[in-house]
Amino acid sequence: MRTTLVGAAAVALSACALTAAPTQAATITTSGTGWKLVTQLGVTSISPSRQYTITFATAAMKTRYTPLLAPAVAQMKAAGVKIAIGGVETVNPSKCGPVGHIQITEIYRPLGRAGFSQGMPCPNPAKGVGVGGIVAIDSEYWTGYPIELYKLRNTLVHEPLHALGLDHPNALDKDGKSIDYKCVATSSGNTPIMCSPNGGYKMATNMGKLTGYDLNGLKALLANARAQGIK
Template sequence: MLRRPAIVAAAIAATVALTATQASAVTVTTVGSGWKVFTAKNVTSIKPSQQYTVTFESTATKNLTAKYLAQAVPQINAAGVKLTVGGVETVAAGKCAPRGHIHVTRVYQPLGKKGFSRALPCYDTTDNSAFGGIVQMDSEYYDGRNTLPTANMWNVHVHEMLHVLGLDHPNVDLNRDGTVADYECVQTSYKNKPLMCSPSGGYKTATNQGKLLAYDINGLKALLANAKVQGIK
């Protein structure tokens, strides 16, 4: 049976040190420094043999959005996830895209708030592996109603795609004030935060915009490692 969980809008508290949880009678790693698996929506792994293809609701949407994935796709493949950018397809509203497809659409304020996009990951309920889903980019990014800085435009497109692959927001209560705040994430010595940091992370330079940080790559590798310990091929 297949299920489509919705994205969590707010960050969820986690610990920076590695922790583990039980799934399918084996131990899987769900949290690490700067990354978190989307267990809030029952995803624990990426099937190593799964081919993922990014598809688009229209040629216009592809022309507007595909370019922002260019820096990330080679990194994701190098991490061991099979991902390619495809063409246009039709997906029924509220339904999962075909298995292995990450379907990109434009929707006006999909979370009911200006400037917020949404990812709808789909997973296999027999083993909790992510198999694709739907990305709803806020149409305001493209029509002038909510222009983002260039680096943020690159990063947000990759951020939503990584949600579909099974990564959550890695925000943590670093200052121990009892609240997990926006942007409260670990960072590099150059003050770069994980691309998955909520509400906006990633590099801010033209050279590196749209690229995953090591934190995000480690999260993808953890999803693949979880599949291995669960016996998922």
């Protein structure tokens, strides 16, 4: 606005600012068809070179969850995320663990609601680069709670994906509140595994796997890192 008064130098400066701002904004994408990032907790990327490791609070949990997570972890690796299933360590659900760890534990109704589990990334990591997070699986799944197998399998993958930085891609109502189950779907009716309260494949062969929508979300997290020069 002062360019008219001070002349060419200021014009050049302001032109610079004008071109820089949109370019920078364009480098980060926080939502797309069927995926959304957990920007409200400050996560906009995952490091392409950082090792992410899923760990468990007990040896019994490691035994229980490893085979159920394996197909999804293979997909995440194929998408470019350096992620592996690790070992057992102490998990304090109210405190983030070591950098890169996605810690899984079990709690009875962690959200206070029957059948609901919880997953979240460690909030506000430096430069928005995800450092892992905490997953609390509702322990009642294993004590007779009536949950269909595909919902269980999909939930066990949905929660660690929250810890990596994916949010629910649900449509919002006029008050901005997420509408249950209201998500984009493939022609065969499959919603993203990140759809809330649950989504993903229902067929036995594919349950517990990420859909293309979810993989696009992970790829966006990696692309956002690369666009910012984050290794």
